[in-house]
Amino acid sequence: MKTTLQVRGSRAQRGFSLIEAMISLLVMSVGMLALSGMQLGLSRNADVAKQRSEATRIAEERIEQARSYTSLVAAGAIDWANLAADVAAPATVTTNTTYNVAVTAGGVVTDAARTLRVLVTWTDRAGAAQSVSLVTVVSRNDPKDPGFLANPLPLNTVLKRPKNRNINIPIPALDLGGGRSSTQFSPDYVIVYSNIDAGVVKICDPVTAGTTATIAEINDAIAGTYGSCIDVAGYIVAGYIGRANASVAFPTGIYHAAIVRNTAHPTQNIRCLFSDATDQSDGTLITADNGFKYYVCVVPLETPFTWGGTVRLGFASPASDLLVCRYQYTQTTITANERNVQPYVGVGLSMDEQNYKVVSSTDTTAGSITGSTTACPAAMTVPGVSVGVVHQDCRALNLARTTECPEPTP
Secondary structure, three states: OHHHHHHHHHHOOOOOOHHHHHHHHHHHHHHHHHHHHHHHHHHHHHHHHHHHHHHHHHHHHHHHHHHOOOEOOOOOOOEHHHHHHHHHOOOEEEOOOEEEEEEEEOOOOOOOEEEEEEEEEEEOOOOOEEEEEEEEEEEOOOOOHHHHHHOOOOOOOOOOOHHHOOOOOOOOOEEEEOOEEEEEEEOOEEEEEEOOOOOEEEEEEOOOOOOOOOHHHHHHHHHOOOOEEEEEEEEEEEEEEEEOOOOOOOOOEEEHHHEEOOOEOOOOOOEEEEEEOEOOOOOOEOOHHHOEEEEEEEEEEOOOOOEEEOOEEEOOOOOOOEEEEEEEEOOOOOOOOOOOOOOEEEEOOOEOOOOEEEEEOOOHHHOOEEOOEEOOOOOOOOOOOEEEEEEEEEOOOOOOHHHHOOOOOO
């Protein structure tokens, strides 16, 4: 009897009561509410993350725009002088929301580098204020400089060079290979340069007098198998000579004696090539602006390798009533010698673009004429790059005419 009552009591305890069911439903409801709130938070955070990513993209884009300025002065779409103002517009950008952009530049326009801060602000879906701020440094570099990266660097030189050699080597010079180039100065000899520093290393006699030597013949002469060469240590000075109009007489050569070699070689003389200038693209003579003359002088030296003095243009006697104007470059990134500021002092490199222009003392287009004073053109046809400097006075009224405009050295 006792056993039967125990079994029946056990069966009576099976299932849930109404109170238990309600408690279970309450617990589940609280869990569902918590899960729903978490999902809403995740959705909002994902939205803010997307907006923050977009704001960062906008800020980075403005920084890259600032780095791509096209001028150092107030010109063009973006320039260094107005960097912040140029990249701040537009002030609002609308994509997945509306962003406000503010750009601030530190320092002044003359600084070598300036800080740039881009602040992007917006209001998220919940009405909360959000922001992204990026700060960087932008350096002041002339946009023209990247143009020097067009060609490979020759060994350890600083800038890229035309034809992968020193910029002071005349463009028509032949590439001999082995880091050397050459120019034939006359039917009698050829000069050989180092492609690295444009220094003159050899003077060679062509294998057949009065002919133009080929690359193979010059290399044979260097090797000593055909023809002959002498070793030289020196530099070149070269440039172009123009004239105001066709009625103005060109000089006929270079006066070597005006070039003073501080450490002159005892047996090797200065040699100059004076010829018509040619168009480097097709080899034809330059006829624009009444044509040009081209000159290049070799200055052999002994240690230490420096020289100084003045390059004078030679005229046939009697010299015409002319004025020689020197191009003196205003750029301050090169030395006074390279800028053609004469007399030269302590020249220790080869130099090109040492240019001149010959004008008539009665040519009013040359500059101002007041009494016996004639001024060279102020801009010398290269505005903003060079100025005209009176270099030689070849007028009859000048008592120093014979020394300033001498006969060219043979």
